Amino acid sequence: MNKYLYKLYCFMQGRNGIDDLYKFCFIIFIIISIIDLFINSFILNIIEILLLIIMFYRFLSKDLVNRKRENNFYLKYRKIIINRIGILNKRWKDRNSYIYRKCPKCKNILRLPLKKGNHMCKCPKCGNRFKVRCFRNEKIRVEVIKNK
Ligand SMILES: [Zn+2]
Structure with a gap:
C-alpha cells in the first residue's frame, strides 16, 4: 500500500466518514452553491459555510454513537417523506377512479x-x-x- 494512503487509512480509523446524512448535506451544498452563483446572496454564503462545517465535523468525528443516531434520525424522516410522495403519486394516478x-x-x-x-x-x-x-x-x- 502507498505510504500516504496508509497514513490516511490510519487517520480515518475510528472516524465517522461518509454516511447518508453526509451525502444529503453534500447534495444540498451543491444545489445551494449553484443557486448562489446566480443570486450571490450573503445568507446563502453563510448556509454554505455552515453546511461545510457540519459535513467536516461529522466526517472526522470519533463520536460514532451520536453520529449514528443523527443518521438514523435523518433516515427515518427521509422514509416518511418518500412514503408521503408515493401516496400523493398514487392519488394523482387514481384521480379518475x-x-x-x-x-x-x-x-x-x-x-x-x-x-x-x-x-x-x-x-x-x-x-x-x-x-x-x-x-x-x-x-x-x-x-x-x-x-x-
Ligand atoms: Zn377508522
Whole structure:
C-alpha cells in the first residue's frame, strides 16, 4: 500500500466518514452553491459555510454513537417523506377512479370508488361509519388493446 494512503487509512480509523446524512448535506451544498452563483446572496454564503462545517465535523468525528443516531434520525424522516410522495403519486394516478377520504375516528386514509351522491362508508380498520359525499362519477378511459 502507498505510504500516504496508509497514513490516511490510519487517520480515518475510528472516524465517522461518509454516511447518508453526509451525502444529503453534500447534495444540498451543491444545489445551494449553484443557486448562489446566480443570486450571490450573503445568507446563502453563510448556509454554505455552515453546511461545510457540519459535513467536516461529522466526517472526522470519533463520536460514532451520536453520529449514528443523527443518521438514523435523518433516515427515518427521509422514509416518511418518500412514503408521503408515493401516496400523493398514487392519488394523482387514481384521480379518475377513486376518491381518498380520512376516517374521522382513526385518521386512516381510505380509498373509495368514485360514485356520485351521498354514501355511508364503513372504515375497515376501526368499524366507524361516516358519510361521504362524492360529486362525480368514475371516468372510464377507453383504451385500444388490439391495433389493426
Ligand atoms: Zn377508522
